[in-house]
Amino acid sequence: MSEENKSWAERSEKVFIGTYARYPATMVKGEGCTLTDAEGKEYLDCLAGIAVCSLGHCHPAVTAAVCTQAAELVHVSNLYYTQPQTELAELLTEHSFADKVFMANSGAEANEAAIKLARICAGPDRYGIISLAGSFHGRTLATVAATGQPKFHEGFEPMPEGFSHAPFGNLNVLEAMITDQTCAILCEPLQGEGGVRLLEVEYLQAVEKLCRNHDLLLIFDEIQTGLGRTGTLFAYEQLGIVPDIMTVAKALGNGMPIGAMLTRNEIAAFLVPGTHGSTFGGNPVACAAAVATMKIMLEEGFLPGVQEKGEYLQTALEGLAQKHPGLATGARGMGLIRALVLTEDGIEKGADMVKKLFDKGVLINFAGNSVLRFLPPLIITKEEIDQLVAALDEVLMECSS
Numbered sequence: 001m002s003e004e005n006k007s008w009a010e011r012s013e014k015v016f017i018g019t020y021a022r023y024p025a026t027m028v029k030g031e032g033c034t035l036t037d038a039e040g041k042e043y044l045d046c047l048a049g050i051a052v053c054s055l056g057h058c059h060p061a062v063t064a065a066v067c068t069q070a071a072e073l074v075h076v077s078n079l080y081y082t083q084p085q086t087e088l089a090e091l092l093t094e095h096s097f098a099d100k101v102f103m104a105n106s107g108a109e110a111n112e113a114a115i116k117l118a119r120i121c122a123g124p125d126r127y128g129i130i131s132l133a134g135s136f137h138g139r140t141l142a143t144v145a146a147t148g149q150p151k152f153h154e155g156f157e158p159m160p161e162g163f164s165h166a167p168f169g170n171l172n173v174l175e176a177m178i179t180d181q182t183c184a185i186l187c188e189p190l191q192g193e194g195g196v197r198l199l200e201v202e203y204l205q206a207v208e209k210l211c212r213n214h215d216l217l218l219i220f221d222e223i224q225t226g227l228g229r230t231g232t233l234f235a236y237e238q239l240g241i242v243p244d245i246m247t248v249a250k251a252l253g254n255g256m257p258i259g260a261m262l263t264r265n266e267i268a269a270f271l272v273p274g275t276h277g278s279t280f281g282g283n284p285v286a287c288a289a290a291v292a293t294m295k296i297m298l299e300e301g302f303l304p305g306v307q308e309k310g311e312y313l314q315t316a317l318e319g320l321a322q323k324h325p326g327l328a329t330g331a332r333g334m335g336l337i338r339a340l341v342l343t344e345d346g347i348e349k350g351a352d353m354v355k356k357l358f359d360k361g362v363l364i365n366f367a368g369n370s371v372l373r374f375l376p377p378l379i380i381t382k383e384e385i386d387q388l389v390a391a392l393d394e395v396l397m398e399c400s401s
């Protein structure tokens with residue numbers, strides 16, 4: 001590790017609780033798809049802060065919106081109305097199935113709001129939420145309980161009551177798990193953290209039907225898939241499904257912390273003054289960033305461009321899998337959430353591949369203990385995709401033995 005990066009890393013390790021295993025770089029600047037560390041080394045960022053900086057780092061329109069708003073009004077609490085908050089809620093409802101919005105500061109908080117809404121809506125004794133094995137819904141106690149990966153529960157038990165997990169993609173077992181206590185099914189349209197795992201459209205449509213037949217709410221966690229990541233503003237639009245409740249966060253503020261829970265009027269009506277709230281939720285600066293972000297994503301040609309570049313990346317990744325069959329079996333994803341699926345040998349070397357790419361100045365991650373995951377800024381160019389693929393090809397070559 002070079003000197004400047006090292007001294008910041010050492011200072012950081014001394015004072016931080018060790019919840020994160022970090023790469024040895026202290027990032028100081030971002031522009032477009034490029035990050036620069038304290039030593040001046042540049043990185044091609046194909047993670048975008050984990051699907052957050054979808055317009056690239058420091059997009060001028062978002063930066064301008066943040067600066068302007070920060071000079072006008074930073075915070076007033078939710079005891080009063082603010083303009084950026086209202087504008088953002090109007091944009092979200094105009095461009096989705098929803099009529100109403102609750103604003104939070106993160107994905108987990110948006111999911112907490114969804115869980116509370118589902119429970120209050122269902123009435124007494126109906127509190128059960130079924131989610132899927134392999135899912136990820138957040139790190140608060142309720143959202144970690146909803147998360148279908150035991151490794152996130154370990155050591156933190158007992159988990160809050162009322163959460164169960166159905167096997168991935170198995171409709172019969174899911175239906176058999178529904179009881180009189182069940183109030184909702186919570187799922188990601190495509191599992192992000194779980195390893196870019198796609199659920200079949202037929203399965204998701206059948207889940208929607210189950211919800212209608214059993215009077216359950218369908219909650220879509222679009223925290224990672226939402227805001228253009230899959231090539232439409234929200235992934236549900238491509239599935240012929242309309243959820244009852246949807247949560248978004250990550251890319252909404254292009255880096256400013258913000259999350260939201262969206263639903264229809266008749267469901268929203270159950271949350272009245274005093275039932276739920278947040279001090280910072282809907283903060284004017286975060287909302288101004290989100291308004292600027294959404295306006296750009298809604299410009300003509302932006303979302304089709306994501307589809308097109310997503311297919312370009314898919315084809316390139318499939319080519320790499322063919323070239324390196326010992327390490328990769330194929331590629332999958334939607335839009336610009338993509339994965340290179342690894343073989344058993346590849347999985348063993350997955351973390352090492354990510355480190356080797358890091359050393360070459362390309363940022364990606366190893367997800368679900370099964371795939372290399374790519375979440376580049378949606379503004380990435382084909383030339384930058386070529387750069388990623390070339391670096392990945394070199395690393396796969398180095399790892400073939």
Ligand SMILES: *Cc1c(COP(=O)(O)O)cnc(C)c1O
Pocket residue numbers: 105106107108109111136137138139188192193221222223224249250
């Ligand atoms: C990241 C993520 C969350 C949690 O969001 P935070 O902002 O980290 O709380 C929840 N669900 C999904 C699908 C996510 O990708």
